[in-house]
Amino acid sequence: LVARNGALRVTTFAMGVAAAIVAACVLFAGMSNGPMTWRAGAATAFLVFFCSGLPYYLWFQGQHEHGPTRVGALLYFEPFFTLAAAVAFIGETVTPNAITGGAVVLVGVWLVGRGSRGAAG
Numbered sequence: 001l002v003a004r005n006g007a008l009r010v011t012t013f014a015m016g017v018a019a020a021i022v023a024a025c026v027l028f029a030g031m032s033n034g035p036m037t038w039r040a041g042a043a044t045a046f047l048v049f050f051c052s053g054l055p056y057y058l059w060f061q062g063q064h065e066h067g068p069t070r071v072g073a074l075l076y077f078e079p080f081f082t083l084a085a086a087v088a089f090i091g092e093t094v095t096p097n098a099i100t101g102g103a104v105v106l107v108g109v110w111l112v113g114r115g116s117r118g119a120a121g
Contacts, residue, residue: 076109083102
């Protein structure tokens with residue numbers, strides 16, 4: 001799909017469908033908390049562009065350039081970046097459980113990857 005249409009077009013379509021569904025929920029299911037303020041609008045715009053639109057665009061573009069398997073492996077690093085951002089921005093404490101859990105996930109991914117190569121070869 002991305003090879004035929006480009007990452008920007010695919011991202012725009014996916015985000016447009018999501019926006020239509022959310023708008024329908026807000027309008028028809030009464031999920032609104034009241035009128036939109038400028039601050040809520042700015043927060044929504046930030047979430048739409050920087051937390052959804054840009055990451056999806058980069059994801060689709062990365063898959064197009066490097067393939068889904070190679071880019072998919074990067075998903076395992078997302079919790080580490082999230083924890084680092086939480087430490088930097090909101091003062092989150094890094095606990096032994098977080099470190100242990102991260103190590104277990106990485107070892108598990110390594111073992112699965114190692115087993116996959118052995119089974120294929």
